[in-house]
Amino acid sequence: QDNLRQAAEVLLLSLVAQFRPLLAPPLVAALQAAAAACPPGSDIATLPGPRLAAGRLGALPLPLLQLEAAYCAAAVSAYELHDHLDFTPLLRGRLLAELGSSGPLSSLLKRRVLRLVACWVTRLEG
Numbered sequence: 001q002d003n004l005r006q007a008a009e010v011l012l013l014s015l016v017a018q019f020r021p022l023l024a025p026p027l028v029a030a031l032q033a034a035a036a037a038c039p040p041g042s043d044i045a046t047l048p049g050p051r052l053a054a055g056r057l058g059a060l061p062l063p064l065l066q067l068e069a070a071y072c073a074a075a076v077s078a079y080e081l082h083d084h085l086d087f088t089p090l091l092r093g094r095l096l097a098e099l100g101s102s103g104p105l106s107s108l109l110k111r112r113v114l115r116l117v118a119c120w121v122t123r124l125e126g
Helices: 002-018 020-037 062-076 087-100 106-123
Strands: 051-053 059-061
Touching (some): 020 062, 051 062
16 A cells, blocks of 8 residues: 555656646645635534545545645645745644644644645745
């Protein structure tokens, strides 16, 4: 499974690097839509939408999985998105709240948030 994830990340990075003007805006829009559908600290029982089996974690709501995927995509393609995404407001408004949440599955998103911050740390202002 790790090899599949790594291959998918390399493919995403290659595609975004090659077709940045075409792919960067939809990636940013997907991140914004996923963030809007899954507010920080949400109770997963109340999130709408279908549930997908996630191994030992049980059935997870689709909005949570989409947010996790959007965070991962934004981390992988951080260099290519730097002209399209203003990271500082995202960090201050959304990601810090995500890191402060203590919901039952917060560790899943915290790992993605930390990776996202690590990939964008050189672009932070002040």
